[in-house]
Amino acid sequence: MASSLLRVALHRVVSHRSVHLTKVRPSMVIGFGGPVQLAEDRDPNLNPIFHESLTNPIPDKPRTLKYTGDLATLKEMEVGDWKKLSVEDQMDLYNSFFGASIADMCRGQDDWKSVFGACMIFISFGLLLHLFIHLYINPPYVWTTLDEDWVKASIKRQIQSHAGDITGYSSKWDYANNRWK
Amino acid sequence: MFRSVLRLAQVSTRFNQIVSAKVVPKQAVSFTPLSVKKYSSSAVAVTDEEHTAAWISFFERKDLDYVIFKIGFMNLYQEDSVPEPAIVQAALYACRRINNLPLAMRVLEMVKNKCDDRQDIYDYIVQELRPSLDDLGLKTVEEYGLDQVLD
Numbered sequence: 001m002a003s004s005l006l007r008v009a010l011h012r013v014v015s016h017r018s019v020h021l022t023k024v025r026p027s028m029v030i031g032f033g034g035p036v037q038l039a040e041d042r043d044p045n046l047n048p049i050f051h052e053s054l055t056n057p058i059p060d061k062p063r064t065l066k067y068t069g070d071l072a073t074l075k076e077m078e079v080g081d082w083k084k085l086s087v088e089d090q091m092d093l094y095n096s097f098f099g100a101s102i103a104d105m106c107r108g109q110d111d112w113k114s115v116f117g118a119c120m121i122f123i124s125f126g127l128l129l130h131l132f133i134h135l136y137i138n139p140p141y142v143w144t145t146l147d148e149d150w151v152k153a154s155i156k157r158q159i160q161s162h163a164g165d166i167t168g169y170s171s172k173w174d175y176a177n178n179r180w181k
Numbered sequence: 182m183f184r185s186v187l188r189l190a191q192v193s194t195r196f197n198q199i200v201s202a203k204v205v206p207k208q209a210v211s212f213t214p215l216s217v218k219k220y221s222s223s224a225v226a227v228t229d230e231e232h233t234a235a236w237i238s239f240f241e242r243k244d245l246d247y248v249i250f251k252i253g254f255m256n257l258y259q260e261d262s263v264p265e266p267a268i269v270q271a272a273l274y275a276c277r278r279i280n281n282l283p284l285a286m287r288v289l290e291m292v293k294n295k296c297d298d299r300q301d302i303y304d305y306i307v308q309e310l311r312p313s314l315d316d317l318g319l320k321t322v323e324e325y326g327l328d329q330v331l332d
Contacts (some may be wrong), residue, residue, distance in 0.1 A: 057291055058251045058259075058284070079280045083318030090282060093327060095282035101327040102290040 051096060054105050064096040071096055189277065193264055233265050240271035248286070250275055254288065263295050266309035273310075277317055285319055293322050 045119060046065040046091055067075045074096075094101075102122070141181045144150060158169045166169050174181045199310035227235075237285050254272060257264055264272075269292055276285035307321055314320065322328045 023185065037204060058255065060251070062283075078282050082277070082282055082331065085282070085318065090286070090320075094283040094327075096287050096324075097281075098287065102287075102294050103328050103330050104330065106294070107330045146300075 050099065052100070052105075057102060057105075059098070062097040063099050067096070098114070233267055236264070236268045237271040240268070240275040245275050245278065247279060247281065250279065250284070254291075258291055258295065263299075263306070264292065266306050267302050269306065270310060270313045273313055273317060273319065282319075284315070286322075286325065289319070290327055292330065 037048075045064055045068060047061050047063050047065050050059060050061065050063045065070065071092065074085070074093055077085055077089070078093060082090070145154075155169050158164055159173045162170045172181050173179075186296075238255075242249070250272075257272075259269065259310070269288065272288050273285050273316060276282070276288060292306060293303055
């Protein structure tokens with residue numbers, strides 16, 4: 001969980017989209033289940049309870065509560081004509097307001113590969129243990145039920161109990177004369 | 182259908198009115214959220230034109246702010262239909278009125294998400310919205326690079 005959050009945060013830094021003003025994605029770091037943030041480490045300009053998802057695509061409050069520096073000038077330009085803002089400026093405003101795009105929210109994750117790999121490791125360990133015990137620890141299997149005496153005794157018991165009297169052994173036994181039909 | 186075309190034709194005059202608008206101070210308003218739904222009962226039959234007009238009039242409210250826009254647009258998004266281009270245009274101009282550029286970009290993203298795999302519907306909406314986007318200074322989701330996934 002934390003590794004995937006860090007991976008997304010790092011990728012935001014190196015993405016082809018311009019993120020030269022906002023490098024870290026606190027929306028990925030702060031929130032339920034995220035790492036604990038001390039009060040002195042938290043950026044006071046950022047919204048600590050920012051949450052956006054596919055079910056809540058328009059958050060209640062923006063990610064950045066107080067704009068400083070270059071973002072403040074961009075915020076003032078936002079009130080004016082949007083045509084004066086370049087694509088990079090507009091993307092900076094977007095990244096300051098939101099944490100991730102809808103496409104980012106929609107994409108799948110590949111955590112299942114790690115989980116699958118770990119499960120296979122544990123399962124294979126168990127199977128190897130089974131094999132070891134079977135080969136070196138358990139005594140060899142003795143198939144007593146395939147002895148000739150055992151089979152004959154079982155057939156005799158079936159005939160005595162009339163088991164299989166339609167299609168089994170009892171149907172081929174002549175009870176009146178005590179012999180096979 | 183034709184009303185929406187007429188509305189799109191009024192693009193050029195609209196922006197000049199918006200730029201000169203002043204910020205409206207927040208007041209306590211009794212807000213009844215709009216959610217125009219078509220019921221299966223024939224007693225409440227809403228035609229497409231009425232539906233579109235109702236949504237456009239919602240986004241042209243004088244007391245529109247971020248909260249009201251959020252509620253209204255989420256209602257629109259949760260409807261079982263892709264919004265008409267005229268409604269999306271009204272929403273974009275509402276974002277312009279509240280001076281919120283990222284929200285307009287989010288609106289475009291959500292419209293694209295609503296179209297799902299119907300590329301023809303999305304192309305039609307973008308084609309109809311192109312004059313408004315140029316007027317406002319917005320670009321489509323693809324031109325921003327917001328449809329591309331990192332990694």
